[in-house]
Amino acid sequence: MAGPGGWWGRKSTPAKVETYTRWSFYLIALSEPLVIGVTALGQVEARLALLFMVPVVGHVALALVLVSRALDWTAGRRPQPLGLLGAVGAATAVLAVTSLVLTQHGPDGEGAETVLGAVFGTTVTYGVGMMALAMKERRRVVWLVAGYGVGAGLVASALGVPAVAALSMAAFMTAASGFIAATSCFSVWLLNAVYALDEARETRARLAVAEERLRFGRDLHDVMGRNLAVIALKSELAVQLARRDRPEAVEQMIEVQRIAQESQREVREVVRGYRRADLEAELSGARGVLRAAGIDCEVSGETDGLPAEVQSALGWVVREATTNVLRHGDAKRCTVTVRRPEGRVVLTVRNDGATAPHGSSRAGGTGLAGLRERLSDVGGTLDAGEAGDGEFRLVAEVPLTARPALEVVS
Known part of the structure; x- marks a missing residue:
């Protein structure tokens, strides 16, 4: 009890x-x-x-x-x-x-x-x-x-x-x-x-999510809108040429195929940019948001030269940890430390919120479960729980030779 x-x-x-x-x-x-x-x-x-x-x-x-x-x-x-x-x-x-x-x-x-x-x-x-x-x-x-x-x-x-x-x-x-x-x-x-x-605070978090969704929707529209219009026009032209037994119909369909492949590549780039979080940017954003909320935040460690996959995975850890501190804890102080022992990177987030965030216990929770999935894609691990003295600690460890996660756009 x-x-x-x-x-x-x-x-x-x-x-x-x-x-x-x-x-x-x-x-x-x-x-x-x-x-x-x-x-x-x-x-x-x-x-x-x-x-x-x-x-x-x-x-x-x-x-x-x-x-x-x-x-x-x-x-x-x-x-x-x-x-x-x-x-x-x-x-x-x-x-x-x-x-x-x-x-x-x-x-x-x-x-x-x-x-x-x-x-x-x-x-x-x-x-x-x-x-x-x-x-x-x-x-x-x-x-x-x-x-x-x-x-x-x-x-x-x-x-x-x-x-x-x-x-x-x-x-x-x-x-x-x-x-x-x-x-x-x-x-x-x-x-x-x-x-x-x-x-x-809740409204600010929802607005941030809505803004990111709008950005993604806008980028996707910019990429797909023009290409789909061109594909529709060239497909219609190919149909007309084919009905007249014109050999140019084949060239038009080849062009449609090329544009479709180019669209697929561009969509991958949009999704990759949407899913990838820059570690340095996330650390800077976490420091600013936490200090604005009246929480003393200290960030230490070097992030230069880290592989893109490692930065992306750890950036998501910082983002989720910051959200938990803001929404669930009662912290007055938070420290984020990046260490680089031989062959790996260790990110540690500590706060004096006393209790694990709701739904984010050591056993799991949707937020931490999602982070574990992201880290497992690059061979990393996540450990989170109370560290004693009223402190909550989250530790993410990723090898520097992280294998890139496969991204599939259907």
């Missing part, structure tokens, strides 16, 4: 941020009864403290559900929880007003007033903060904070609290609930930013 570290390591960066945000607010909500319980300890008798805590626990339960639904709404998995938002707002207001009324007209004793004051302060502060998670417009959050702050002052004044004390209470509640609400708004903004960056 995988331990907690494996569970965390398998999550994507946006999922990690969402989990951290979710549990942070769960703990904030759960601290509400803890604060009140600590305040009640030694202040009032146990039965009265339990009576105070029952509605507080109900308020916390509603707040926990609101946090869960609000973050699901932020992630686009649920509609905005407007009904639950209203329920938490009403429960917060009722609990706050009730605690203020009991403070003025409830059980006698300084201890009871202290506990009821804690109930009032925590329920308003935490309730407003949790409600801010489910509100999209920040202007409404400001009105929410101001409304509860002013409402607290007005209710206190109506219950006979001196004007200065009521004003101080309103200012304190506005500041306290505003701080929690601001924390909620910032957390939602950060979560949305992380999801947007992840989506942009």
Whole structure:
């Protein structure tokens, strides 16, 4: 069974941020009864403290559900929880007003007033903060904070609290609930930013693939379009000449055959250029893309003089490894090393992403399986897996006397 570290390591960066945000607010909500319980300890008798805590626990339960639904709404998995938002707002207001009324007209004793004051302060502060998670417009959050702050002052004044004390209470509640609400708004903004960056990364990868496909299609059209038009015209001419028993028909068909063979050669060249990756270009591109993504990338080693087949095979390794680091890992640093022991070339890619990319374990995965096939065509091998200390390592080894892979265009 995988331990907690494996569970965390398998999550994507946006999922990690969402989990951290979710549990942070769960703990904030759960601290509400803890604060009140600590305040009640030694202040009032146990039965009265339990009576105070029952509605507080109900308020916390509603707040926990609101946090869960609000973050699901932020992630686009649920509609905005407007009904639950209203329920938490009403429960917060009722609990706050009730605690203020009991403070003025409830059980006698300084201890009871202290506990009821804690109930009032925590329920308003935490309730407003949790409600801010489910509100999209920040202007409404400001009105929410101001409304509860002013409402607290007005209710206190109506219950006979001196004007200065009521004003101080309103200012304190506005500041306290505003701080929690601001924390909620910032957390939602950060979560949305992380999801947007992840989506942009995925979009960039898809655009790169689409651009390469368009380039290949354009090159193939340029090669085949003119030649196929010539073949069609000469074939039609040969048919007409053959119907008239003209010997020139044979010459035209010979020309058609020559153009067809030339087209086949040109298509092979296009496919060969499409399938062949230049190692130096791939290393330079990997360095630029990873650094743009905030990952420190270092490349070392010499690639000059390597056979074209070796460069192509290792270039694909660099391309796939870079894609995995960007899409699946949570790396902060990546190193790419090219060594040339006697008779072979060893390419090593290390990153501190901690866990093997999804679908790219040591046993296999479509990306690494494809690389193994490419390397096997030139007599090479691939080894990939966790290297300890939270590091993932990929090692490709190709002999310098690599045999070229056969390319067949049907």
